[in-house]
Amino acid sequence: MGEAFPLASNKPVEVLEKVVIRFAGDSGDGMQLTGTQFSNESALAGNDIATLPDYPAEIRAPAGTLAGVSGFQLNFSSTSLLTPGERPDVLVVMNPAALKVNLPHLREGGTLIMDADAFTKGNLRKAGYAQHPSESGELDGYTVFDLAMTKMTARALADMDLPKKSVVRCKNFFALGLCSWMFSRPTEQTLAWIASKFAKSPQLVEANTRVFKAGWNYGETTDAFANCYTVEKAKIEPGLYSSITGNKALAWGLATGAAKAGRQLFLGSYPITPATEILQDLAAMKEFGVITVQAEDEIAGVGSALGASFAGAIGVTTSSGPGVALKAETIGLAVMVELPLVVVNVQRGGPSTGLPTKTEQADLLQALYGRNGESPVAIIAPRTPADCFDAAIEAVRVATKYMTPVILLSDGYLANGAQPWKLPKFSELPDIEAKPWKQQVAFQPYLRDEDTLARPWVSPGTPNLTHRVGGIEKDYNSGDISYDPLNHERMVHVRASKIEGISADFAPCEIEGLQSAEVLVVGWGSTYGAISEAVRALNSQGYSFAHVHPRWLNPLPRDLGEILRRFDKVIVPEMNMGQLVRVVRDQYLVDAIPLTKIQGQPFGVSELCDRLRGIVEENK
Amino acid sequence: MGEAFPLASNKPVEVLEKVVIRFAGDSGDGMQLTGTQFSNESALAGNDIATLPDYPAEIRAPAGTLAGVSGFQLNFSSTSLLTPGERPDVLVVMNPAALKVNLPHLREGGTLIMDADAFTKGNLRKAGYAQHPSESGELDGYTVFDLAMTKMTARALADMDLPKKSVVRCKNFFALGLCSWMFSRPTEQTLAWIASKFAKSPQLVEANTRVFKAGWNYGETTDAFANCYTVEKAKIEPGLYSSITGNKALAWGLATGAAKAGRQLFLGSYPITPATEILQDLAAMKEFGVITVQAEDEIAGVGSALGASFAGAIGVTTSSGPGVALKAETIGLAVMVELPLVVVNVQRGGPSTGLPTKTEQADLLQALYGRNGESPVAIIAPRTPADCFDAAIEAVRVATKYMTPVILLSDGYLANGAQPWKLPKFSELPDIEAKPWKQQVAFQPYLRDEDTLARPWVSPGTPNLTHRVGGIEKDYNSGDISYDPLNHERMVHVRASKIEGISADFAPCEIEGLQSAEVLVVGWGSTYGAISEAVRALNSQGYSFAHVHPRWLNPLPRDLGEILRRFDKVIVPEMNMGQLVRVVRDQYLVDAIPLTKIQGQPFGVSELCDRLRGIVEENK
Amino acid sequence: MSIAASSALSRKDFVSDQDVRWCPGCGDYAILAQVQKVMAELGIARENAVFVSGIGCSSRFPYYMNTYGFHSIHGRAPALASGIKVARPELSVWIITGDGDALSIGGNHFVHILRRNLDVNILLFNNEIYGLTKGQYSPTSKRGHKTKTSPMGSLDSPFSPAALALGAGATFIARTVDVETQHLQSMLHRAAAHKGTSFVEILQNCVVFNDGAFADVSDRGTKAERQLLLEQGKPMLFGRDSEWGIRLRADATPEVVAVKDVKPSEIAVHDETNPFMAHLMSHMEGSQFPVPMGVLRAVEGEGYPVYEEGVHRQIHEARESKGPGDFDALYRSGDTWQVE
Amino acid sequence: MSIAASSALSRKDFVSDQDVRWCPGCGDYAILAQVQKVMAELGIARENAVFVSGIGCSSRFPYYMNTYGFHSIHGRAPALASGIKVARPELSVWIITGDGDALSIGGNHFVHILRRNLDVNILLFNNEIYGLTKGQYSPTSKRGHKTKTSPMGSLDSPFSPAALALGAGATFIARTVDVETQHLQSMLHRAAAHKGTSFVEILQNCVVFNDGAFADVSDRGTKAERQLLLEQGKPMLFGRDSEWGIRLRADATPEVVAVKDVKPSEIAVHDETNPFMAHLMSHMEGSQFPVPMGVLRAVEGEGYPVYEEGVHRQIHEARESKGPGDFDALYRSGDTWQVE
Numbered sequence A, B: 001m002g003e004a005f006p007l008a009s010n011k012p013v014e015v016l017e018k019v020v021i022r023f024a025g026d027s028g029d030g031m032q033l034t035g036t037q038f039s040n041e042s043a044l045a046g047n048d049i050a051t052l053p054d055y056p057a058e059i060r061a062p063a064g065t066l067a068g069v070s071g072f073q074l075n076f077s078s079t080s081l082l083t084p085g086e087r088p089d090v091l092v093v094m095n096p097a098a099l100k101v102n103l104p105h106l107r108e109g110g111t112l113i114m115d116a117d118a119f120t121k122g123n124l125r126k127a128g129y130a131q132h133p134s135e136s137g138e139l140d141g142y143t144v145f146d147l148a149m150t151k152m153t154a155r156a157l158a159d160m161d162l163p164k165k166s167v168v169r170c171k172n173f174f175a176l177g178l179c180s181w182m183f184s185r186p187t188e189q190t191l192a193w194i195a196s197k198f199a200k201s202p203q204l205v206e207a208n209t210r211v212f213k214a215g216w217n218y219g220e221t222t223d224a225f226a227n228c229y230t231v232e233k234a235k236i237e238p239g240l241y242s243s244i245t246g247n248k249a250l251a252w253g254l255a256t257g258a259a260k261a262g263r264q265l266f267l268g269s270y271p272i273t274p275a276t277e278i279l280q281d282l283a284a285m286k287e288f289g290v291i292t293v294q295a296e297d298e299i300a301g302v303g304s305a306l307g308a309s310f311a312g313a314i315g316v317t318t319s320s321g322p323g324v325a326l327k328a329e330t331i332g333l334a335v336m337v338e339l340p341l342v343v344v345n346v347q348r349g350g351p352s353t354g355l356p357t358k359t360e361q362a363d364l365l366q367a368l369y370g371r372n373g374e375s376p377v378a379i380i381a382p383r384t385p386a387d388c389f390d391a392a393i394e395a396v397r398v399a400t401k402y403m404t405p406v407i408l409l410s411d412g413y414l415a416n417g418a419q420p421w422k423l424p425k426f427s428e429l430p431d432i433e434a435k436p437w438k439q440q441v442a443f444q445p446y447l448r449d450e451d452t453l454a455r456p457w458v459s460p461g462t463p464n465l466t467h468r469v470g471g472i473e474k475d476y477n478s479g480d481i482s483y484d485p486l487n488h489e490r491m492v493h494v495r496a497s498k499i500e501g502i503s504a505d506f507a508p509c510e511i512e513g514l515q516s517a518e519v520l521v522v523g524w525g526s527t528y529g530a531i532s533e534a535v536r537a538l539n540s541q542g543y544s545f546a547h548v549h550p551r552w553l554n555p556l557p558r559d560l561g562e563i564l565r566r567f568d569k570v571i572v573p574e575m576n577m578g579q580l581v582r583v584v585r586d587q588y589l590v591d592a593i594p595l596t597k598i599q600g601q602p603f604g605v606s607e608l609c610d611r612l613r614g615i616v617e618e619n620k
Numbered sequence C, D: 001m002s003i004a005a006s007s008a009l010s011r012k013d014f015v016s017d018q019d020v021r022w023c024p025g026c027g028d029y030a031i032l033a034q035v036q037k038v039m040a041e042l043g044i045a046r047e048n049a050v051f052v053s054g055i056g057c058s059s060r061f062p063y064y065m066n067t068y069g070f071h072s073i074h075g076r077a078p079a080l081a082s083g084i085k086v087a088r089p090e091l092s093v094w095i096i097t098g099d100g101d102a103l104s105i106g107g108n109h110f111v112h113i114l115r116r117n118l119d120v121n122i123l124l125f126n127n128e129i130y131g132l133t134k135g136q137y138s139p140t141s142k143r144g145h146k147t148k149t150s151p152m153g154s155l156d157s158p159f160s161p162a163a164l165a166l167g168a169g170a171t172f173i174a175r176t177v178d179v180e181t182q183h184l185q186s187m188l189h190r191a192a193a194h195k196g197t198s199f200v201e202i203l204q205n206c207v208v209f210n211d212g213a214f215a216d217v218s219d220r221g222t223k224a225e226r227q228l229l230l231e232q233g234k235p236m237l238f239g240r241d242s243e244w245g246i247r248l249r250a251d252a253t254p255e256v257v258a259v260k261d262v263k264p265s266e267i268a269v270h271d272e273t274n275p276f277m278a279h280l281m282s283h284m285e286g287s288q289f290p291v292p293m294g295v296l297r298a299v300e301g302e303g304y305p306v307y308e309e310g311v312h313r314q315i316h317e318a319r320e321s322k323g324p325g326d327f328d329a330l331y332r333s334g335d336t337w338q339v340e
């Protein structure tokens, strides 16, 4: 093998438009690593990609059990791509449990690659197979490659004197090598990555390299595979790209936003799935001056963030639904004291503890109404993992400009899903300005800016402007406590107007699909990819759909009402029981139809196509 | 004076249909006592009555200041009555601050009775009067009786050797005596009440009796008053009556409900204005087996209540908006474990700490949506102080029958307002039944009753039925933890259906006013009295209004949609920025018009008439 | 106060039908086994026991017990348990919690239940880490501990759970460790027997995120030097041959002495009822001292009333003095008037 | 760490323009006056001081101080204050709280801020009652106290705020009383000087709902017998003529002795740095003992790191080792690929 690796394959190459591949194995089998590296190769190959990891709920379920299965799905394509794909074309399974869990998703006629050596009696039993699945006929209809991966791995390492356990641990590199061959992926970078990742142990570098090559060569040399495939370069905006998860994008966006505002970022947070990584990522950014406080609970998290805002920092708190419920009272205080505050809710399956590792969009109404009294806040929802970066900056901007809490609604799907992200240049991102207090008139802490209705942000340490804020209603002019009835009404109205006013900044809504379609599909947040792809697919089938996807849920864009009225039918797909659809019906009195899915899982494109078609046909 | 007291007046008696009177003075002047006793006299006189106390926000503001003014308003009438009245016909003020605060409310041409002796330079200054109001002309247009009450009180007690402070403290009895004369109130009961209330000090019995009689006699004998008045008996359903505040009615209703269910009442609560009295009243009911736990915070309050429900008691928690916000996560848990739980929210002015002693209806959307995930709960809102009793029983009934949290939305106005209450007979109130577990099939903790969809309520201590509940999604059949996607969807739907199903129990909506009116007014909760009176008044002026006032806000009554569509126009008055109106628009797609007031004050009848008329005319 | 089961019970009677889902090697398994065993030994009927937990790896515990159980929300188990116990004092109530659940989000309920002294048992599985959320430092993590949220080391000074409990007025405080089967059992028995809130801190190994946090106290090789086994009325000795002891200085601060160098009477004697001894033991930290294991404090009876007993006593007294509640009399208790 | 004002300040400089709205005779007035006076004496510029409170009568305090102020929500002042202090360590941060605010709903934040040892000052106005909500028992109300919510007497065993603080790891604990102007001032000065969280319990009379709760310690006639004035390094004596003293028994429990009956060396000597002494003082309760007043505990420096200093030190160190954060490098830190 030696120097000349990697070779281009000499076998025939079939060109595919796009492929969905899923790697699945035991938690200990390194599937996340394998999937991630295969994604990187595909990105390097110039494909558009979208990924979705799928971790087990248990920390470390017993090896070989169904509960312990870990998966990673990748969609790579020569056309633009918005979702990690619905049903895999190719399924790679490292043990029987992984097969059991994932086979139902493999598309009919799909390709199945299995580690034959892992299908021992013991493992079959743990996975609940009474007999070997290849004997029961359940694999009929798939293209099956039942390969002795463990043995071949061992053979490649025979002369290296590695303990058996270490040998077995390398077998994911066999799968990676084989798949890299199968889809003509570039391999240099992977070899370089192995060299750097295991740099501390030259033995492991050697072992993993050998096994990776063994996998590649196996595809190239054996007769098992007649040909290989490739997916050509997608048309992608030129630039430097990286694959980024929603949580990482959010963390970086928050830090970027604060830096652009010239303020310190202060995160007060308490760990909770699936939001924890944002805290973890920001905790690792100390050289950026980012402060993270792991508080004793969610209330202290948001409380410290609000205190930090009072002190002049960008106060942020991150959590998921149950934690956000606990923050409600303090968010109400932030509404009253009118300080910037960003509250991130990475939504998960509810109610209560619900399905903590699954995705859902069922906290929109909580964000809108989940506080006592009339306490409007701004609400923004990113639509893709990479969009979390921009949405976070936007949240910081609005919080600062309008002196208001902003709730950012991400979800488990965005949080863990990854997507190519065109790297921005920090210096080219616009600055965020908080209007400073201008000394022309006598200082009053609640004197409002005429345009934004924001009060001035004056922090302790500023001489001659000492003042007190608090949760009791305050006088419109002086900001002192006031129990006056008409003043209260005025203040409630002005707080509402301030939030309404934010939409003055919005660009007109973008309508995708057919502009003069019969049916408008309205979505929000992480369903963007699935809806877009579904609308594209349906329109290509001769249907007539348009798609609008507001980024701000409060306030809604000013042109939305007019747009809604332009279409015969309005359908609102959501991963809940119908929440945005309530707001739309209420505000615009449009007979919008809910399309709901509440299974802890994102919409699949073809599923959405079917259901959209169904509604249209049913209502004909 | 002696034996023959009370005399009937010999002066001419003018008959009035109804009177609104307001007593106002310093916190230390005993205005609540005076007002309450005058109300009792009026009830005894056979009038229909409605009352509203108005306490200062400060515990004990400095004497004589505006902040220290305490008031009590009574409406008494020979026709049926639903509100304490808007603008008083008669205003009794014991000092300048009370005049300053209350004069703007006195109706034009109204009667003003003042204690001349309290209008000292010092008191005028504290109230912010530059000159004596009778000199500034601001009392023109009123019938003013500027009486030396303090001096006359002192004179009546001259031979009693009381300290000056005690003498002054009796002057409210002068006012009570005078007003009792003026409106021909029965006085025996008051004299008996003085005797029992001050039984511990015969000297005080003597003093207060003397001063009361002095007040009465002053009216009868001096020429200051040409005639007196009376308000004749109202047509009221026969029975034994008592005046009851909303908070007391709630406390008694909860205890009654639990007793009728054959369960222990367990209240876990944390004090907060204006809900605290419910905890206080129930803490005093130990002989009824009522358990009250004053918890360390609101979360522990609701948590202990839910624990008690699991243990077989009727778990209840009481709070106001900010406290209910803190309970959100635990209410979500209650939704998931499907146990009976009653959550009382005595709403106050918001957001945040807001206007803690004022009334508002701005927590409806919080009740509906203020939790993470899809977590529907039943919501009931009493309409009058006395109705709090029935609504509390109803809440216990539904919580038990449907194994669900029920949120009861009272407010500051109901909580402190009082109303005649026809005493029920405990034995005649219907029993509340929780369907017991029937041993026909194998026990599953989430096996649902076919009619109600409720799961069985099996408490610890029951042999052979041990089971575990929790906040993670559970399997539809076994009740075990389940992460299955379709099962989650099924469970979310069945929890929603269960709540929807409650409306099967509702009687058809009652429509007041003109059944075939053009305009339907839809209200909820404490606005009932004002809306009813306004609709009555408008219709008597030739307008055409109907009024419907759903008691349950979730689910809404099944016939509501059909009713709404029967009317040309739908107007929804609320003490918030429009909350029920959102639900109505969303659910029924009816262009309902909000009519909002958010001043910490209830609607006045004439104010409501004006605004309803205004909307109708504007939209013609 | 628990109702005993009629027939003899075995550990298996307390095993539920749910698959146990902790990581292989997690210390929680050992604790589960001992609790099931001790419940059987105590002879508490399954239906009269209630296990209440919050959220965390440890809080999965109730699912594995064939008793009544409530897996509630993060930090709130003491609140739920209070409602259960006050409503039904005859039940045997066990709170299962973690260092995050009890001391971070649940800190307030923890100190308040101890203060009120309900007759329940709290088992705190202290692994000095947030397990379920995959490895962030907890309020018991040592200063400087590097975790996912403290990449440069934790800045928090940890709680001593025992010291916090003592400060809150706990009447029973014990410490044990997952691997010491016998000791763990005896602590569970002592906790069950105590009248009032029994707080047992169980040092528990999280193999995945904080492996070996208690290696020195649990390893065969070192434990004799690192554990100070407390026994009522016994001198405080430790070491393989009990060659070390604890002596109190004049200012009441402790020091480690070699037994051979001092008079036997100089060695401090453990007294569970002496609050100062409990204080000493709960604050004895740092590598120069052994880790006290056993019952640090146990006081009951007069001066230490049990909350729920008071609640029911007041109800009883109210009924004695006023008669059982009469609703019709209640309704009539304000000023009334008759309308004909 | 507070920036001093340039010119000399007087009490009046710290008086805000708001009308003070406590009940006439409330102990809060006296505390307000002393705090304003001490702030002036400390020479802290008004703009560099922040007063943060929760909800309660006491929590109205910030409105009356001509400094920056935050009247937040019930129980959460320590959380807000933590954010302020960590973000801006140079500010002088004062938390004003009540027994309900700090120890009931706010108990968790209270113990955690003490544990973390932020350099802030906590003044707890302990009136043993909920004042603002008009008279319900609080977590410091005595057992048996009859209030609106405990008509047959409170069943809760009260917290000793000092003991709870000690259990949480507080580095500074002091106790004083509203009416002792001089003592109150000196405690405020000590608190301000302390590096770390200073916790001062101020016994405060609520004239309306709990009048005279501390009458014995504040009345001229009895206070000499009821107050034990602690002074560093001084023997613990009390009584009109210092005729009584505290002696420690062999088992470290305290007893009251007549000075004339014992040797001077037998009288315990106060040491703020000795945790066992703090424990002794924070648990010394009951009518047989006087009430310890003064600094119960004060430790600082090595072994007692200040939280926010650690936060900023880590930032500093990260910058030293990695250079100041470069966003473009951050964005590029994952695997990247170039699309042409």
Ligand SMILES: Cc1ncc(C[n+]2csc(CCOP(=O)(O)OP(=O)(O)O)c2C)c(N)n1
Pocket: A270, A271, A272, A273, A298, A322, A323, A326, C055, C056, C057, C058, C059, C074, C097, C098, C099, C100, C101, C102, C125, C127, C129, C130, C131, C132, C133, C138
């Ligand atoms: C309200 C809320 N906040 C946060 C979480 C996330 N969470 C679950 S368990 C846990 C900490 C668990 O630590 P510990 O109590 O020590 O238990 P362990 O897993 O270590 O046994 C956290 C932060 C949650 N479930 N709910």
Ligand SMILES: Cc1ncc(C[n+]2csc(CCOP(=O)(O)OP(=O)(O)O)c2C)c(N)n1
Pocket: B270, B271, B272, B273, B298, B322, B323, B326, D055, D056, D057, D058, D059, D073, D074, D097, D098, D099, D100, D101, D102, D125, D127, D129, D130, D131, D132, D133, D138
């Ligand atoms: C979330 C919330 N719960 C309850 C209340 C009601 N509340 C306000 S102050 C208070 C207790 C005050 O007691 P304390 O802290 O001792 O202060 P004091 O008034 O005695 O100074 C309560 C229960 C509230 N404002 N907010």
Ligand code: SF4
Pocket: A059, A060, C021, C022, C023, C025, C026, C027, C028, C057, C058, C127, C131, C132, C205, C206, C207, C208, C209
């Ligand atoms: S993560 Fe740690 S505590 Fe949790 S189950 Fe695994 S080993 Fe046990």
Ligand code: SF4
Pocket: B059, B060, D021, D022, D023, D025, D026, D027, D028, D057, D058, D127, D131, D132, D205, D206, D207, D208, D209
């Ligand atoms: S109620 Fe008590 S604590 Fe509150 S202001 Fe009045 S006297 Fe002071």
Ligand SMILES: [Mg+2]
Pocket: C056, C098, C099, C100, C125, C126, C127, C128, C129, C130, C131, C138
């Ligand atoms: Mg833990």
Ligand SMILES: [Mg+2]
Pocket: D056, D098, D099, D100, D125, D126, D127, D128, D129, D130, D131, D138
């Ligand atoms: Mg208090």
